Amino acid sequence: MLNPIILKLLIKYTQNIDEPQWHGYLYVVVIVMINILTTIINAHYNHCIYKLGINIKICLMSALYRKSLVLSTNNETSVGQIVNLMSIDSQRVLIFLPFMSFLWSTPVQLILAMYLLYNEFGISVLAGVAAIALIYPMNILFIIYARMRQFKQMILKDQRMKIINDILNGIKVVKFYAWEMAFNKLIINIRNKEIRHLNVFSNLLNILQLPLESLPKMFNQLILVNVALNRMNKFFDLKEINPYVCREDSRLIVSIDNGDFSWDKTTDNTSFSLKHINLKISDGMFVAIIGNVGSGKSSLLSALLGEMEIMSGNVNIRKGARIAYVSQQAWIQNMTLKNNILFGKKFKPKLYEKVLHDCALIKDLQLFPGGDETEIGENGVNLSGGQKQRVNLARAVYSGSDIYIMDDPLSAVDSHVGQYIMTNIFDSKSGILRNKTRILVTNQLFVLPNVDLIVVLKDGKISSMGAYKQLLNNDNDFADLIKQYTSVDTNNNEDNDNNILLIIMKFLALNTIRQFGLRASKQVHKTLLSTILSAPMSFFDTQPIGRILNRFSRDFDV
Template sequence: MTKVYLALAHQRQRWMNDLFQRGYKKKLKEEDLFELEERNTSSKLCDEFETNWKLVVKNAKQTGKRPSLLKAIQKTFGVRWCLYGLLALVKTIRLSQKSLTTTTTGEIINLGATDVLRFDFLPQYSQYILIGPIVSIVFVFLLWQVVGVSSLAGFLVIIIGFIGYSLTGPCFGKLRNKTALRTDKRVRMMNEIVSAMRVVKMYAWEKPYASLIEKMRSSEIDKLLQSSYFRALSISSSYVANKVTIFAVFVVYVSLGGRLVSSQVFAALTWINLMRFPTATIFGWGVEYLSESIVSIRRIETFLLLDEKEASILDDIKINTKRNSASIVFENFTAAWDDVNLAYVAENRDATQRKTLENINLQVNDKKLLAVIGPTGSGKSSFLNAILSELPAKTGGVKVRGRIAYVGQIPWVYSGSIKDNILFGEEYKPERFRAVVKACALTKDIQSLQEGEETLVGERGVTLSGGQKARVNLARAAYRENIDIVLLDDPLSAVDSNVANHLFHECVCRYMKNKVNAFYESFIMYG
């Protein structure tokens, strides 16, 4: 028997031998690994899942009900979902600006790091919720052959166990939901602290923030401990239930006048011990993971229902780039940031919402400069977000024709060289590069650095000043070729008046004169 088992094991692992030999001779690369079938690739499953999810959302809008993520999963994976437990999330990069105000970075991270992982365990154990009762009936039938009607006493104990596990299941779901909310809050706070670490160090706020994080973590651990207590109760009860089943069967058997013999005792113990694992231990785990997965599905549903950038508008921009002239056209455009998101709709929309932009009619043609001037909070950035399709229209619309470059209010750089940050994937052309550097007043700054344009800026541009980051940000947009429209959101606020005057005249008005320039400032001081 041992030889047969070894032979079967050898045949089962034989298909891996070539890969092992290849890995022994050289370092394995991606092309050395086995390829998945197309139907199992993440791209294929992602596209199929996204199509089904949009169909579910469309049907839900028609019926006035909340879309069900579970239906989309069932349509996409069917039986395969029970086997693989795969769920692909591609939502994050498509979130609109409005959606980013209703969710947090901590929540998004927690969804990917914690909630999605529940699906790894659910397919493995959830099937025992159905298998457990069936197996228990089979075992009771076999036990009947040994002790007769006394086996029903054991079956009664098993039924009580099923009921107990089913009642404790919702407790796991509630605790999972409370834990997730506290984890979201803690991760969000940690991200904010890390992103502002220099300010924290400067004002010596390490201890107050450490105390705050410790309190948040303690609150989170309290719920994790409660969940662990329920889990320990569930596991221990599976062992106790086994002994109680044995006790109940033999007490009833003796009470009915039966006489215990060793053959009956050992046979009954064998069946009852074999019954414990599928009907108690794994059944309890299945109920636990099912309850937690329902909470995770609900959270992911809420996330998937957040507004996305409108694909139709983006497609129009791509089509219109083939035309000769660029333009921005507003037609009776009205919009508000405080529109209630579909994911958080609990009651009817308020008809008296404050309008951020109202009844705007405007046309900006090719090679024109549009300056939008106003105090803080007057809607300058909202106007820009409307052009970028980030602020959806309540009435009217906006049409954009041409390729867009955007310079944000907060400069963004990545941990490469100054040259890499300006080129940003574009082909390096020395004359064009020097002209952009000069127009953006970066020549002296680059000359003062030991490595010049090859100087590494560090993580988030830590080696650059605020003004230098703003100018690098502006230079990136100026260097881009095949750009028809440049949107500048208060790009000069971080530089002094002389540099700002140079950037406005040399870069915005002269170097980018052949583009549509939308320029946003709180006040203007350039003559």
């Protein structure tokens, strides 16, 4: 605002030959200094505001991630929606922050500008004031309508990302049945609907740019951040799992008293539930949980971890006791085999070598081209089923926890490997975990004589509990279960193909910066989708799904 005033004085100086010459130099120096000072202040402001924005974005992403971990099982939330919330909506909050100052600075600038114009042109400036007075109500109507369009567009974007995520997770089935074109058509149809909403939204913004320059930009970002905040608030309001696991000092390290659990607390007898669960485990006990398929073995472990809904009863795990969980489906990260085992823990050479030996990984390391520094693909794509489970188990053993909760880790390994792991890891006399509390879900009969307590589940209830010989002699359910297991071959063969296929391919990325606008976005999305669906399986074996999803979410946020 100072520049026009100084410029006016400079013009008067050029018209007044009696004014001292140094006034002209002074006016020029003042104009230059004002521009330099304005640039410095704006640069400092942008630096501070973007630094604040990055901190806010990180906090939002962390909060969204933590929320996703405690969501109740009956919430209808897709992976695509969570990806969009973390990558797009949180970014829009960051982008909006520099425009916040427009909320107060623009009206002040308008008032000052009108005052200066009034001094120059007099009463005729009221015509401009009247035009702005008419423009603001129109802006409000456009904002309301554009916000509705933006909200519908984000719903379509969530649907599109959910379908893409499902395709990537089941890409082998898609390619096996040659469903690429069908899914391609489905996604393109959703994208076209999304583009139609985006077209209307963009046209409205163009109308806003006619009267003023800064206000439409601020209104644009205000609409986007408003939709983003509403979506995040809706996500944060979703029902969470009630934290029911107590961590109190107790003589027992794990205990469940009269526990009733369900996967969905709101339904009436429509979801699987555990009833009348009473379980008491002391320090160092080796507990085996057995039962038929669907009897509730994995659900009982989930109840101990606090992942089910508790209907009644109490669950307590001793305060300070560290828990290691080995899932039935091995969880492998896209990093080296060594880092998969260490999992952020400090490297201890002796313990590390001991864990590799006891988990029967020494021979496998000799077959890997890089030993334990071999890069493991996402979901352990270059490992066999047995190797993935043994790496999963090695991570838990290396953690040095107090309680080990294991969901049938021996099902994916050969019988002789299972015997080796039983002797070197689980056994109460010779195993590396002999002094730890072990809770093992298993259908392997050779394990049962070596455990301290056997828990037999039937239809979500504990039908019997005791030592091996005691149950074998006195319990009909246990004896029937043993007969059932011995009548069929329950051994699962481990994939012995240790030839590791490491295919490094170069994927030509599309040049998405060739043009801007909705037409470019539509064409690039169509081409990218077609390329991804037609890519060979080796591409999906080496590329993380999250990386591909980001290409379809944040990179296409027009």
